[in-house]
Amino acid sequence: MDWAGLLRRGLLELRLRPAEFWALTPVELMVMLGLEQAAPPLTRARLAELAAAFPDQTRR
Numbered sequence: 001m002d003w004a005g006l007l008r009r010g011l012l013e014l015r016l017r018p019a020e021f022w023a024l025t026p027v028e029l030m031v032m033l034g035l036e037q038a039a040p041p042l043t044r045a046r047l048a049e050l051a052a053a054f055p056d057q058t059r060r
Contacts, residue, residue: 001026009033 006029010021014032021029030036 006033 007018007021010016010024010029010033011018016024024032027036
């Protein structure tokens with residue numbers, strides 16, 4: 001991660017104090033800067049794939 005660049009943006013663009021910047025999680029900072037990457041919506045087909053790959057109960 002480009003911490004120097006993120007710190008610069010946090011302090012200058014978001015006007016955060018250093019303590020406020022360092023108290024954020026990386027995800028919170030990305031959201032505040034508009035850098036978050038939205039996950040695609042979970043479709044029924046994808047849910048079925050995940051359920052098959054990771055069943056709740058093991059088969060005997």
